[in-house]
Amino acid sequence: MLLPVFTLKLRHKISPRMVAIGRYDGTHPCLAAATQAGKVFIHNPHTRSQHFSASRVYQSPLESDVSLLNINQAVSCLTAGVLNPALGCDALLVGTQTNLLAYDVYNNSDFFYREVADGANAIVLGTLGDISSPLAIIGGNCALQGFDHEGKDLFWTVTGDNVHSLALCDFDGDGKKELLVGSEDFDIRVFKEDEIVAEMTETEVRINLFPFGGNHSRFIGFLLSILDNGTVGVYDKTARYWRIKSKNYAMSIHAFDLNSDGVCELITGWSNGKVDARSDRTGEVIFKDNFSSAIAGVVEGDYRMDGHVQLICCSVDGEIRGYLPGSAEMRGNLMDTSVEQELIRELSQKKQNLLLELRNYEENAKAEWSSPLNEADGQWGIIPANTKLHTALSVNLGSETRAAHTELCISTSNDTIIRAVMIFAEGIFLGESHVVHPSIHSLSSSICIPITPPKDVPVDLHLKTFVGYRSSTQFHVFELTRQLPRFSMYALTSPDSASQPLGYVNFTIAERAQRVFVWLNQNFLLPEDTDIQNAPFQVCFTSLRNGSQLYIKVKLSGEITVKTDDIELAGDIIQSVASFFAIEDLQVEADFPVYFEELRKVLVKVDEYHSVHQKLSADMADNSNLIRSLLVRAEDARLMRDMKTMKNRYMELYDLNKDLLNGYKIRCNNHTELLGNLKAVNQAIQRAGHLRVGKPKNQVITACRDAIRSNNINTLFRIMRVGTTSS
C-alpha cells in the first residue's frame, strides 16, 4: 500500500488545472497555483527566512511560507518552466483573458507582459519543431500563439474553435516536438509547427491532453481526459488505445511512473476527490487514494529536495499530498488487497458466469422438447428461436408536426414485440444514450426512431433492443451496431434551379465515376434503387437541418463541383473525399459570396471595435488623471476645513467613479464583441484551409495570416478563392 510521503494543508483554495512546480530561484522547487480573487500563490517551504517585499508580491497572512501574487484578473491558465535557457531559473507564466505575463519570481520582475486579444485559455511551455528557443504557447479563441523569452511572437496559427488544452509531444518520433491542441469543436489536432499532421474527433467540448510517450512508454501518444463526461483514455498516435468513462469528472491528468516499472501510468485526479493510477496498457487501476474535495491538479517534482521525484496531488481546498513511487519490492502491488486474492475472486466470478450461461443453454434445450409455443410462455420471455431483428436507416422528410430527420427503423421477423430500444452513441444525443419506450398500448413489432445528429460525423449506434411479448417480464436483449453515415442529414432530392446555391468548390480528382458513387453511397443515405454508372452526373441533396441545397456535379474529366452556401459543409465533403480516395494534396477553387460578404463586414467591424477600444482606453487614462487631481483638491479642502468644497469634490469624484464604471462596462461589451468577431475571422481562415488538403491547406492558412497582418482584405479573399496570393 502506497502512502503519501508528505501531506500539507494550505489554507488557500486552488483553482482547478492551475498548478505548476518550478525552480524559480534555480534550485528550490516551489508550487505555484492560482487561487481566488485573481491571485496566484507560491508555496516555498525551503527558504523560510526570505520574504518578498514588493508591491505585487506579499506575504500571505494565513500561511508563513506562502506568498501571494496579485494578478487582478481571473487567471485562466498557469504554468512554469524554463523560458530563457541562459538564465538557469524557471519563469512563472500566467495567462488571463486579455494578457500573458511571464514573471521572474526570484527577482520579482517581468520577463514580458503581452496583451493577447484572443485570450489565453491554455498554455504550454517548451520547444516546438525547429524553433530553437523555448516558446510559451498559448491557445485562445481559435488562435495559437507562441512567445519567446523576450515576448516576441514567433509562432502563430489558427485552429477550428476555442482552444481548451495544449500539449507538446514528439508525435512522429523525429526528435522534434509537435503541438497537440484540444479545441471546443471536439477535435484534437496535431501541429508540426503550423502544419496540421493529424486530426482526431472526440465526443465532448472540453478536452484535456497530456503528452505521453518517448522513453517512458510503449506508445508515442497522449493521455486524454474529457472534462464534461468523465472520460479518460490513452491514444497511441492517432488511434484510441483504451478509454473508460466514469460518473465523475476528470479534473487533471498526468503521466508518472508510480510503480517503478519503467513505464508511466496515467494518473487522474477526479472531481470527487479520488486520485487513481491506471496502467497505460489496460486502464486497470493499480493505485487509488481519496481526498476530501475535488482534485485541482496533479504535478511532479522533487519537493523534498532529496533527489527523488514525487507525484504531487493538490485538492481545491488546498490539501497537498506527495507520493514517492513504490519500490521495486512491492512488485507493482500498490493496493491494499493482495493480488492473488483478487485474481482468485475474479476467476471464481468468471466460473460462476460460465456456469450460469451453461445452465441457460441447458434450460433452453429442455424448453425445446416441451410443448409448442403458447401465450403463457411469453411471460417468461420465451420467443421463437428464429426471431430476427431488421434495422434500416432512411431519411424522413418530415411532416407538419415533425421536422425532417434521419430515421432508424427496427422490426422483428415475427409476432414478438419490441418493448424498448436503447441507443448508446456518442455526441448525437443529450447524454450518451437515447431510449425509446413506447406506452403499453402501442407496442408493436416495429419501431421507428428519429435521429438528428447535430454534426456531420460518422457515428456508431449501439442498439440494445428488448424483445418479448406483451405480458413479458423478461425480455431478450438483441445487441447490434449500426453506423450512421457522415452526411446522413442530407436527403436526395430533385434539382430545383430556383434556389441553387451561389457558393461552390471546384476540384479535379483522377477517379472513375463509379468510385465516386461508391463514396456517395457510403457517406450519404441514398434510396436503395439509386444507381449511377457513368459520368457526367449530378446529384442534389437537401439539408434536413435548414433546407439548403447541396449539388455535387461530376464531369467526365474527373472535375467535381460541390455547390453549397455552407463553407463548412464543403470543407467536410472535401476532407471526406480526400480520405476516401487517399488524396494527399488537393488544391481547389472556391467561392462563397454570401459567406465572404459576411466576413468582409466582420473585418470592418473588427477595425471599428479596435478604434473604439483605443478611444475608450484614452478616456480611461484621462479620467484617472482627473481622479488624482480631484482627490488632491478634495483633501486640500478638508485640510482647509472647507467642508462645502470638499463635499462637492467628493460628489464629483463619485460621479466620475460612476462614469468609469459605466465606461468599464462598455469596454467589456466592446471586448466581448471584438473577441467574437476575431473568432469569426480565425474560423474563416480555418475553414478556407479546410477546403484544401495537404500542402495547399497550409499555404492558404499562412497566406491568409499574412494578408491579415498587412490588412489587405482583397488579397485575403483572393487567397480564400484560389488558394494562393499570385493571381
Added chain:
Amino acid sequence: MDLHLHRADYVQVGVTSQKTMKLLPATRGSATQKVVIGDHEGVVLCFGMKKGEAVAVFKTLPGQKIARLELGGILNTPQEKIFVAAGSEIRGFTKRGKQFLSFETNLTESIKAMHISGSDLFLSASYIYSHYCDCKDQHYYLSGDKINDVICLPVERLPHLTPVLACQDRLLRVLQGSDVVFEIEVSGPPTVLALHNGNGGDSGEDVLFGTSDGKLGLVQITAPTPAHKWEIQNEKKRGGILCVDSFDIMGDGVKDLLVGRDDGMVEVYSFNNANEPALRFDQALSESVTSIQGGCVGKDGYDEIVVSTYSGWVTGLTTEPVHKEGGPGEELRLNQETQHKLSCLRSELEQLQLKVTQERERYQQSSQSSQAKSVVPSFSINDKFTLNKDDASYSLILEVQTAIDNVLVQSDVPIDLLDVDKNSAVVSFSSCDAESSDNFLLATYRCQANTTRLELKIRSIEGQYGTLQAYVTPRIQPRTCQVRQYLIKPLSLHQRSHCIDRDRPMNTLTLTGQFSFAEVHSWVVFCLPEVPEKPPAGECVTFYFQNTFLDTQLESTYRKGEGVFKSDNISTISILKDVLSKEATKKKINLNISYEINEMSVKHTLGLIHPKLEYQLLLAKKVQLIDALKELQVHEGNTDFLIPEYRCILEEAERLQEEYKRQPAHLERLYGMITDLFIDKFKFKGTNVKTKVPLLLEILDSYDQNTLIAFFDAA
C-alpha cells in the same frame, strides 16, 4: 485497541437468502469449525478449510430454494443438527450430511423465517406464525403485517415459551401460545432478531433487532413494560441490517456485536462499561451480507468473522495477519498454495469455456429452425424500494448475482432521480415525450465492470402516482433483461406510525357507499405505502400515518360501507378525495363523499412548515456568503474584523456546505407544498386560485410567516 481483519474468500455457492449460513460447533478432533450453507438452488453445503482449500464434508442435491438454515439439537448439548427451511418443508441433517428429518408442514405459503429450540420449532410464512413441538402443531397466529423474523427467548432460562415476531409494521409482537401478549414499537421495520450475547443477556430477555433502514437496538422483553435499552441510529446512511451475531472477536472477554448490512458493510461493535455499543471496525464488501457469524474456520488459533453474501460468497475476515513473520521458506510455500489453487481454477475454467463454446454453437444452430424456442435465462434480482424518513425520498436498491451491464429506469409519473455517491454507474437521461408514450423519465445507468449492486434515489411528489419500472440487464449470455415494477403511490411520502396527536386541528373526509371492507381496504393500499395487502382481521380497522416531509398526520378508519380519513393537512385530504373518487368510478361504485374543513388546520400546517422553511432560507443565505467571506479572510489575513455571525459562518462552513449539498431542492419542495396547500384550500371552497399562484411565489421569495398567513386568509 484497534482491530485489523484480513479478507479471505473461501467458496462460492449459489445465491443465498438471509440467515442461511452457520458454523458448526468445534469438535474435539479439530480446532477449526465447519461451515454449512444453503442456497437458492436448494443445495446444502458443509465444508471445512484444509491448507487454505475448501474441502466439502457433504453436499446435498438441488431442490427448492432454501429460505433459512438453523442449527439445533437437544438442549444443553452442542447444537450440531442442521435444519433447513425450503418451500413449506423442513429438512434436518446430521453434521455428517445424513438426512434424519423431512417434515412437510401444512403451511400454504413458503416458510420465510425459522427458529429452533430443542424440540420446539417456530416457523413463519408471510403472515402466518406456527409453533410445532416434535413436529406436532401447537400454536398458530395470523399477523396483521408481514413477519420478517421469528425468535424465541431461551427456554431453559425462562418459565414459559416466549416467541417474538418481527413484523413489517414496525412492531415486535410478543406471543404466548396463540395470542399476542404485548407489542413493542421500534423505530423502523425490523428485519432481523437475535438473542443478546447469544443467550438473551443477563435476564435472558434481551433481544437485539435490526431494521431495514439500518438501525440497531436492544430491547428487554419484560412483561408488561418492555424496556428499550439502547439504539444505534443510522447516521452514515448505511444499508438495512440483514444479520447480527455476538462473538468476542476483540478478544477482551466480552462478546462483541457483529452486524451485516445489505449494502455490504460488515461492522463490529464492542461494549463499554456502561454496556453501550461503540463501533470498532467496519469493512465494505461489494454486495449484501446475508449471514454473519464469528468463529474459527481458516486457521487454527485465529478467530474470524465468517460472512456469506448475496451471490453466495463465503468470506472470512480473519485476525490472522497476512504478512507471515516466519522464514522465507514458509512464504514460498504459501505462494505455492495459492499458485496451485490458481492453476486448478484456470484449468477448470478452460474446460468450462470449451463446454460453453460448444453449447453456444448449438444454441446458434437452434435459432435456424423455425420450431425451436428460445428461453430467457432467469436470474434473481434482490430489490428493495423504501422510503427514507430523513430526506423524504425513496431509495431503490437492485442487486443481481452477477455483474450488471445496464439498467433502464422508466417512469410514467414525474419524479426526480438524485445522485448517489455510492454508485459509480454513468447516468444518461433521455429526452421523452410524455404525451405520446407515457414516459416522464427515461434514464440509463451504464454500470462499471463488476457492479452487482446499484442504488438509486428517487424523489416523488405527493398526488402524482404511477409506476416506476427498472429494466435490469446483467452481463450474462445470452443477453436478457428483467423488468421490475414499483408503485409510486398517491400519498407516497407517508409512513405508518402507531400514535397520533389528537390536539391538532383536523380536516375530515367521509366516504359512504355500497362497498365492501375488502374494497375500501384495497383503495387504502392503493393510496398509502406500508399497508398490508391482505385485509386485516376484524370489521373495522384504523391506521395512522405520518408525512415524512412535513410531519403532518393522517388517520384512516374504515369498515364496510364507510371510511373516515382525518388529516391536519388539507392537501392530503384533497389528494385522497381525488384518488378515491377516481378509483370508485373505475369500479362503478357510487360514493358519497363529504368533507369537513377546519380553517385552523391551514394555519397549523403553515406553522409546521415555518421552522423548516426558515431554516432552509437561512442555510441557503449562509452558504451563499461562504465564498465571499473566505476571500475576505484570505485578503485580510484574519477574521477579527468580522461580526460574530459571519465568523460563525466561516467556522461552520464545511458543515453548512455539506448539509446544503445533502438536501438539494429542499426549498423548492417546500415551496411546492405551500403552493399545493394554497390551491387545495380554495379548491374545497370551490374557487380556483391558480391565477394567484405567481403572487404567492412572490410572497415566498421574501418570506415572512405572518404575511404568508395573511395572504392565505385574504385570498
